[in-house]
Amino acid sequence: MAKLLTELKMNPGETEAILTFVMDKVKHFAEFEAKKECLKDRYEHKLNKLYAEYMRE
Numbered sequence: 001m002a003k004l005l006t007e008l009k010m011n012p013g014e015t016e017a018i019l020t021f022v023m024d025k026v027k028h029f030a031e032f033e034a035k036k037e038c039l040k041d042r043y044e045h046k047l048n049k050l051y052a053e054y055m056r057e
Helices: 002-010 012-056
Strands: none
Touching: 002 012
16 A cells, blocks of 8 residues: 555556556456455355265265
8 A cells, every 4th residue: 555655655646557557456356355255155165065976975
């Protein structure tokens, strides 16, 4: 956050470009986190299924 504020103070004419860059990075991170959770749920489900099959044998 401090780096962002420093960049904004040092480059007041590029505020829009800096904020656009930051917003894109935040959006990308949010998409990554959502995808990671989806994959975690999918593989955790498969792991539980395999474990249940193993315990039946």
